[in-house]
Amino acid sequence: MNHLKLIIKREYLTKIKNKSFIMMTFLSPIIMIGLFTFIGYLTQLNKNKERTISILDESGLVSNVFKNTEHTTYNLLSNISLEDAKKQVKTNENYGLLHIAKNTDTTQIKNTISFYSEDSPSLSVISNLESKLEKTYRNLKLQKKGVDIAMIKASETSIDIIQESFEGKKSSKVDNVIKLVFGGAAGYLLFMFIIIYGNMIMRSVIEEKTSRIIEVIISSVKPIQLMLGKILGTSFAGITQFVIWVILAGVLVSISSMIFNIDPTAMQTQQQELIAQTITQDGLQGKVQGIMQGIYNLPLLNLIIAFLMFFIGGYFLYSSLYAAIGAAVDNETDTQQFMMPILMPLMLGIYVGFFTVIEDPHGTVSTVFSFIPFTSPVVMLMRIPFGVPIWQQLVSLVLLYGTFMLTVWFAAKIYRVGILMYGKKPSYKELLKWLKY
Amino acid sequence: MNNLLVAEGVSKQFGTYKALNNVSIAVPEGSIFGLLGPNGAGKTTLIRIINQITMPDTGNVFLGNQALQPAHIKDIGYLPEERGLYKSMKVGEQALYLAQLKGLSKHDAKKRLKYWFEKFEIGDWWGKKIQELSKGMAQKVQFIVTVLHQPKLLIFDEPFSGFDPINANLIKDEILQLRDEGATVIFSTHRMESVEELCDHIALIHQSNKILDGKLIDIKRQYKSNTFEVGLVTDNENDLINTINSKFKTSTADFKSLNNDLKLNIKLQDGESSNSLLSFLMEKAEVNHFNELIPTANEIFIKTVQNN
Incomplete structure (x- = not known):
């Protein structure tokens, strides 16, 4: 021991003292944050641009709908022909001209509304105009039929069914989404971790072969110790790097948002903004409360412990697979073909998690996959928020760590055989003999 | 003399290929034991078995009368033929790491490393990375690491490869000194002149079988052909040759001499003494060179391997 x-x-120190490792550790967050800040800055620049949109409403139905906002000024034109309006807009260098043809029949508005501009207008501008117009025409139509708009507003209802198990556990649809998000986040984190650090472990296992120190080392230590040491040492280095990244990213984000005055949550794509627009202020508040409630409803202690155990277990298991590949090949170029098969089971886990667990968290498929070591880190983590008996979690963990040790043992065998056996596969009898070491 | 290492009937098979066939050797304590053989004979396999890198299919190995076990790792220092060091690690750190793997405490390892680094005059390499060193320099570090934990048994596989003559000599002297201090050395090489210089005992492995072993001097006695190299000064060379040929089997010899001698190898029959030859020659001519031909390790090696 x-x-x-x-x-x-040794593995840990060699990794973290490595120059490229240090550079990656400190440069990547800076580059990433720098990039995001730059994009955010540009987006903001774009949004802050003031634009003037001229409106020629010959129908006279919608002119009072457009109210000036911080960045957009609406300029109402009247008593002017379309051709003159176009010329005027062009000379004034306005953003564009919204033209509503003379037509008072709200049922016949097809092809009566157009937008003229120098360059093609941005999607958000057009969508904004469209939604405003749609709302106006709908209200006009309703009014025409004698419907009271205020009554419709008052009758709008939002329903969230309270779900309660017979034991008295409450949950709701929002809760389920939170559970899914949690499991999904854990799955993707694991996925990312394995992709980033799996290769590092593999290279570390090949290292003895390329430096030809293997025989010296293997005459001093057992291969399984070497494998385990490499996996653990490299993992710790990976975790160190990741923690530094998280901390550094946090610090940098707060610094950059202070300097450039960018709200990190505002860095959304325009599509997301459109969706956000449709949510009313009122509903949003209710949703936030629901989310908070949902988080409180989660079995938090169980989740945190399970997250750590399954995350580490899953990471180790996949690391040991990478180690086994490293043990089987003589140089790094031979390893590419093995990458995909390794990641397949993990992706399967994530898909099962998203498509099956959310439908039926305790169904046969979900339950089975939450026991299979290669998928359990993801699937079990997604199931736990829905309540999984402790014994099931324990059995799954034992299987996971057991498989990890088995893979390490297997990798160690391959490693030894790789140097000494001259390409010959060992017999079972020989394998048993090696066990004695 | 006690045997430090005994291998009894060791066999090892890789698939259909038999690497070792019922090989037994006994390495006396305090000796330098030459493990010889052509390429692919099975030397390295035997050495790996002794190092517990692989296990024999049949047969037993004992170190100091105990069956070989994991605890023996610290009693063995092994310099494999295929050797290297972690390239991006600093010399000092690496030596400390390898020494600790052999069971030394960090403190002891540091103290001994300091001693050896001073002895080899490489103290200023401590903070250098292996990749900054030349091959020979790295080999020096590797040698130190091999002997640092003062193992009872040292195994060197081609220890001189990669060294210039000066450093090869330095290493040779160190090996001899380690032997004098009580270590037992197994020495595997193809360079017969170093066998001649260093080894007390040898074993010759050929095609997975041991075909010869024993004290080097005994083997030489066994292989000597009772042939003497003589240099004679005479006025009448032809008469002399005819006279000698009538009594002995001769062949022409080649050695350095200041005179214009008649140079012959003369083979004696069993039972004939060198004195009788000498007195026979003294009557006929002036003898200014008389030397028994001792077979070299190289000759023994080639002869034995070819006869098998």
């Missing part, structure tokens, strides 16, 4: 500690220490 003393050897294991030494190996872990």
Whole structure:
């Protein structure tokens, strides 16, 4: 065991002292945040541009709908022909001209509304205009039929069914979404971690072969200690880097938002803005409350512990697969073809999680996949928010860590066989003999 | 003399290929034991078995009368033929790491490393990375790491490869000194002149079988052909040759001499003594060179391998 500690220490220190590792650790968050800040800055620049839109409403139905906002000024034109209006807008360098043809019949508005501009207008501007017009015409139509608009507003209802189990556990649709988001986030985090650091472990296992130190090392330590030490040491280095990234990113985001005065939550795409526009202020507040309630409803302690255990277990398991590949090949170029098969089960886990667990968290498929070691880190984590008996979690964990040890053992065998056996596959009898070491 | 290492009937098979066939060796304590053989004979396999890198299919290995076990790792220092060090690691850190893997405490390892680094005059390499060193320099570090934990048994596989003559000599002297201090050395090489210089005992492995072993001097006695190299000064060379040929089997010899000698190898029959040859020659001519031909390790190696 003393050897294991030494190996872990060496692997860890060599990794984190490596120049490119240090550079990646400190440069990537700076580059990433710098990029986001730049994009955010540009977006803001775009949004802050003041534009004037001229409106020629020959129908006289919608002129009072457009109210000036911070960035948009509406300029109402009247008693002017369309051709003159176009010329005027062009000379004034307005953003564009909205033309509503002379037509008082609200049922026949097809092809009566047009927008003229120098360059093609942005999607958000057009959508904004369209939604405003749609609302106005709808109200006009309703009024014409003698419907009271205020009554319609008053009758709008939002329903959130309270779900309660027979034991008295309450949950709601919002809760389910939160649970899904949690599981999904955990799954993607694991996925990312494995992609980033799996290769590092593989390279570390190949290292002894390329530096030809393998025989010296293997005459001092057991291969399984070497494998385990490499996986753990490299993992710790990976975790260190990740933690530094998170901290650094947090610091940088707050600094950059202070300097450039960018609200990080405002960095959304325009599509998202459109969706956000449709949510009324009132409904949003209610939703926030629901989300908070949903988070409180989660079995938090169980989740945190389970997250750590399953995340680490899953990470180790996949790392050991990478180690096994490293043990089987002599150089890095031979490893590419093995990448995909390794990530397949993990992706399967994520798909099962999203499509099956949300439908039926305790159904056969979900339950089975939450026990299979290669998918359990994701699927079980997604199931736990819906309430999974502790014994199931424990069995799944035992399977996960057991498989991890088995894979490490397997990798160690391949490693030893790789150097000494001259390409010959070992017999079971030989494998049993090696177990004695 | 006690045997430090004994291998009894060791066999090892890789698939259909038999790497070792019932090989037994006994390495006396305090000796330098030459493990010889052509390429692919099975030397490295035997060495790996002794190092517990792989296990024998049949047979037993004992170190100091105990069956070989994991605890013995710290009693063995192994310099494999295929060797290297972590390239991006600093010399000092690396040496400390490898020493600790062999069971030394960090404190002891540091102290001993300091001693060796001073001895080899490489103290200023401590903070350098291996990739900054030349091959020979890295080999020096590797040698130090091999012997640092003062193992009872040292195994060197081609220890001189990669060294210039000066450094090869330095390493050779170190090996001899380690032997004098009580270590037992197994020495595998193709360079017969170093066998001649260093080894007390040898074992010759050929095609997975041991075909010869014992004390080097005994083997030489066994292989000597009772042939003497003589240099004679005479007025009448042809008469002399005819006279000698009538009594002995001869062939022409080649050695350095200041005179214009008649140079011959003369083979004696069993039972004939060198004195009788000498007195026979003294009657006929002036003898200014008389030397028994001792077979070199190289000759023994080639002869034995070819006869098998």
